[in-house]
Amino acid sequence: MLIRIANFRTPVESPEEDLRERLRRKLGLDDTDLQSFRIIRKSLDARQRRSLQYVYSVAVAVPDGSKLKSSSDFQVQPFEGKPFFDPSPGTTGMEHRPVVIGSGPAGLLAGYYLAIKGYRPIIIERGRPVKERVPAIRKFDRGGEHDEENNYLFGEGGAGCFSDGKLTCRITGPDVDWVLKSFVDCGGRPSLTYEHRPHLGSNKLPMICRNYRRKTEALGGEYRFGCCLEGVKISDGRLQGLETSSGFIPASHCILAIGHSARDTYRMLLDAGLPLQAKAFQMGLRIEHPQQLINEHKYGREEYLQQLGAADYTLVAKGERDLFTFCMCAGGVVIPSVSEPNMYCSNGMSNSRHDTPFANSGLVVTLEPEHFGSAHPLAGVELQRLYEARAFEMTGGNYEAPVQRAVDFLANRTPSPQEVIPSSYERGVKPRNLAEVLPPPILKAIQAGLPVMDAKWKGKYLPDAVLVGPEMRGSSPVRIDRDRESWQIPGLSGVYPVGEGAGYAGGIVTAAVDGLRAARKIVEQFAPV
Structure with missing residues (x-):
């Protein structure tokens, strides 16, 4: 059976490799009784500056019938892990492949999940691949000219690719776990899944963004760089296609993950009649x-x-x-x-x-x-x-x-x-x-x-x-309205605003989860093209 050990403390000097033995001794178990364990959360308690401690929450597998009690050092709780909701594809037909607009955290995860499920998404990005972003940014930092489409904010990975790589998130649950696990699958260290304040580092993020793209492309997805959204074609309350700097893309479903700095796109969407509002x-x-x-x-x-x-x-x-x-x-x-x-x-x-x-x-x-x-x-x-x-x-x-x-x-x-x-x-x-x-x-x-x-x-x-x-770029000053159930713009079928740019996220992980959930809405209802 699985139980959860909460508030289990160790000195910071104690290596994580010793955690299993510490758990076994504290729980009074024989070596064979502690069948397996998994760290759920690890944080640092720095309130006593000369005696810092790690605080763990751990899922432990023990034989059925084991009687474990809480102590002054930790709490024993039932483990109630919720499964990740991974629906089978719906049955309603789609006329065109889904399009994801933007490759920041929200677009990145939306495209990745759609590709895993067999939808062969098209991901359009106004900026350049991350391999071209890095030298352009270095050149600018050393005094070069500003490139409006290839900079710290625009390009593969979006603003999140060069914004420190903190994966701190106020929400929890299986969707967050799935996103963090995907970061590990794409090159992050395994401890990202349980650290209280995981940090990738701006030097690691470009490689991880590139790996997401490669996995997405291997599953049938398609990236189009230097492709900026310039207009939306709407008829009878339904999306018909997208005007871009690279030409028209027929589309019946698009995930709008434009990021918080696409100011020209905000203006275009407002002029097209989409419901935008100012937010804090x-x-x-x-x-x-x-x-x-x-x-x-x-x-x-x-x-x-x-x-x-x-x-x-x-x-x-x-x-x-x-x-x-x-x-x-x-x-x-x-x-x-x-x-x-x-x-x-x-x-x-x-x-x-x-x-x-x-x-x-x-x-x-x-x-x-x-x-x-x-x-x-x-x-x-x-x-x-x-x-x-x-x-x-x-x-x-x-x-x-x-x-x-x-x-x-x-x-x-x-x-x-x-x-x-x-x-x-x-x-x-x-x-x-x-x-x-x-x-x-x-x-x-x-x-x-x-x-x-x-x-x-x-x-x-x-x-x-x-x-x-x-x-002043910590959050978007704009929100794009969406329905709480369908995640689509009210009165406009096929457009799913997500992430920081749409006003529904406040960091890499929350934006990624938002993109994942929008993609899942498409999967639940529609069959792959």
């Missing part, structure tokens, strides 16, 4: 520290750094508008999150080794639609553009990043143009007053929240901190 999104700055400072704050013993690697953190400052950190990149770098020319926006990433001397994190506030000053569906997009253009212009128009020391930001001191401010941003930085790239509600919330965060760290959070900005 996050705006703010990115904050950088010496990684050593973060390590010293979290680890009470030097040997923890060798065992655990660069430390991360999360902080929240409650207030009229909460200020919170997100996408913390330990041992990482600040990168440009730029999809349009003559704009600047920041983001962060770290490779799997977390080996730079810098730590950076998003520092953001949620902005509600009523604070945009307009009821227009694209009001949030236009607000982003306004401040991104201002950030680009204030540094001289060369995609350099405006930076400011946190203590000067709070004192409203404009830095000297000659001041040398350390930052990991490769293309170059210029000291500027970052109050000029923030809407008043966001500025006020950050000014109020930073001292609260500093107090939580006993005055050590701000003295060495550097702010970079603006940061």
